[in-house]
Amino acid sequence: MVRWLTVLAWALVWAEAPAQAQDRFITLASTTSTDNSGLFADILPRFQAQSGIAVRVVAVGTGQAIRLAERGDADVLLVHHKPSEEKFVAGGFGLERFDVMYNDFVVAGPAGDPAGIKGMVRATDAFAGIARGRHLFVSRGDNSGTHKAEQSIWRASGADPAAGRGKWFREVGAGMGAALNTASGMNAYILTDRGTWTGFSNKGSLAVLVEGDPALFNQYGVIVVNPARHPHVKADEANLFVAWLTGAAGQAAIAAFRKRGRQLFTPNANPSTGN
Secondary structure (H helix, E strand, C coil): CHHHHHHHHHHHHHHHHHCCCCEEEEEEEHHHHHHHCCCHHHHHHHHHHHCCEEEEEEECCHHHHHHHHHCCCEEEEEEECCCHHHHHHCCCCCEEEEEEEEEEEEEEEECCCCCCCCCCCHHHHHHHHHHHHHCCEEECCCCCCHHHHHHHHHHHHCCCCHHHHHHCEEEEECHHHHHHHHHHCCCCCEEEHHHHHHHCCCCEEEEEEEEECCCHHEEEEEECCCCCCCCCCHHHHHHHHHHHHHHHHHHHHHHEEEEECCECEEECCCCHHHH
């Protein structure tokens, strides 16, 4: 509650932010899924127009984004693996974590579906079927939030993809867009966030086969890097950004962002007020 009041206090300072100060900027460590979807290109100019603060995005996997923030190489962290985010805060690297928005993961694969997983209710059953038939599966393999979600599903499925590494199980060590390009080229199965999938143009014969499982829920959170740990962090500007992103203007911008007529993210910074 105290830190929520802190963010609200920054929101009250909003009107004093000098819109003419175009040399002001913060660095945001975030994910390839948010960047590849086009979300940042759409909403960050709105923040800059209102505040005079530019946001420079470093888009990498969640694990790498967290490491950047731990080193003080970013002012704000926006990623999608809550246990890692909470560990980041507990370790003193960040201030309070706030929910921002969510979407979901989907299991995509060849439209012909040789594994027979189309329409399955549980992602774990789909993964088990893919492993059982040794069907090509592309993994990001990059310690990203998507990769962590995939690993969790593999563990729950009872299948061991490591046994098929280099054969039917291919790890690319790359971002979501690059991984989807690989899956498209190989006509392979893949776990992807819906935002990147919707904006992705090189689908080839891939189609969404499994969706709607609660295990595929994909929550994003935002954290200001702790200036007590790294005094050079631009805490004032970072707090203004978090206040905007979790406030009415930022939440409305997220809700309004669409690709091919579809809303890609659902804002939920303050569900009690319907955002």
